[in-house]
Amino acid sequence: MHLPFTKGISHHIILPRSKKMATAESELAHLVPPPGYTAEYYAASLERGRIRQSKRAEESLRQHLAAIRGEEVPSSIDERDLRTLRCLVRGIRCHDDFAIKVARQDGAASFPAIIKRAINARAIMSNRVPPDMGKEEEEEVPYCFWHPDIPTEETLRELLARYPGSAAMRYKVGRACAAAGFTALFRELDILPDVAIAEEALDAADKGREIYEFIVAQPVRYAVMDDYNLVVRRDPVAGACLNGDTCVRSTLEKRQSIIDSVYGHEVSVLDRPLLDITEDWRVDVEGMRFEARTVDSKALELLYKPLPRDLPTVDKDILILTAAWSGNVDRYARLRRPTWPRMIDGEVQCVVRGIYHDTFFAKWVSEEKDMYPRFARCCNARFLMNDDISWATEDLKVEYLPQLIWYPHVASEETLRALARLKPSMVPWIARACIVADYQRLFEELDPVPDNDLRGEADRSGNDYYHAWLMRKAERIGFDWNAQLDRTGYSFPGGDDKDWMYTVLFQESGMCGIREGQMGRFGLPRPFYDADADVLTVDHVGFMMEGAADCIYSTMNSVLMYVTRANRAQGTRVTADHEGSHGGHGGRGGPGGRGGRGGRGR
16 A cells, blocks of 8 residues: 555554564454354454554544644644644644644634644744734743744844733743844843753854853853743742753754654654653654664763763763663762653663662662652662661551562571561562572472462572472472463562563563573563664663664663773764664553653653
């Protein structure tokens, strides 16, 4: 099927489906029809349903592409349809004629506020101040009107005249001045030295140099514009520094495609960037996953150098992940994005690794009120490895009981024995720790019920006793080893759907195949050390065991090797503007990207 609206892109429309699903033909061959249906009729009915679903997916993609290109208004504009809204916002902000067309649609007055903001932003960027935009506090007033285009200085002055008493509008105009280099107008605004405006000016290079130098020269800088929440603070934060928390124009130029790069269908899950001042999720016809973009040379240097007071204009995601991974409290506390409960992709997994390897980092995390509650389980595991079980109180929630308690260290035999008395429900995990540490006497005392996780640990043990013990007891109690084969791979005894948190830890501990050849212990591709990488991407951190089709199967060791040899082997190949060889978006899946649980976007 060849579709004119996807010129230059793979045209085969395939509905997103689980990797575990077989082909349609093999599925139909094994169907058991409901009572009253013949197998042929039931199979034909299912096939008709799939065809209808395929046609709906095809039409959805066509409408979204047409909206982005400013060619067609979607048939339905519903504030609950987030993807359609973002595609429409993108088209409006980029195409003035299209924005005017949308504004003149029947029922435009009842459009969601996000559409009205986009229409007004496009008008301002086209040097028209909308007469019906309303007061500054109203929802129709856009936060950003300096991308993709910047209004003229005269238009900005007209905006100021329209809102003479609005401090928020003065800061927004100041931001546009920084992007365009309107130094004279900026000095007339009488605003506080805002670090967001300084970062925008720094990103504008020579055009914004004078504004940037003026702001950073002030003895006290302030955080006034909040790009995460799209507000201008009424109570600015004094003593701020440039910290990479501004969505500058160069960031907005990095787009994500709505088209799957491999199959050509519409991607099932789009990143929702943490920084999204244009409110379009940075969607486009062409683009790539944010994690597949090359880490620029400035960020690369900051991986191993002290952080300056003012960060250069870099995407700091790789810095956040490595700070969390290494358990560096100072760096992580400064760099992490203030968007709880949302985190960037891989952050949860790297924080877990940092907790397990650094007691002081674990202690800090345990006392942070705005941290992910499930981190308490990991902190308790780290404390247990230090032979501390004071956390094992009677009222401790079940979900805070640690599970992975045998890596990177194992508590003493006496500590584990005491824990088994306090928390009998932890016996399966304690028994597994006993196998790792070869606490044979305690293992016998615990007398655990056999399961596949214990058997797997026994098979890896250098002591054949545990395997033999489990086989004997399984035979004695009639345990069926095949009963658990349908369980999700990398899981713990009694584990839950939060096991994806441990992906990075699994990789380095050998629980995902690093010790066992090309295929991982659970049938997943083995992570590798990408020692020959020409560029470094966030994907190299290795927090996604499976998922995006263009995702790199790697481990943090790839990052470490790249950094240590970069100056010698990479030379000038590390460039700030190189975007890598990946294209499009391969969707989401696996433990690092389930519906945002690992966090999405920037």
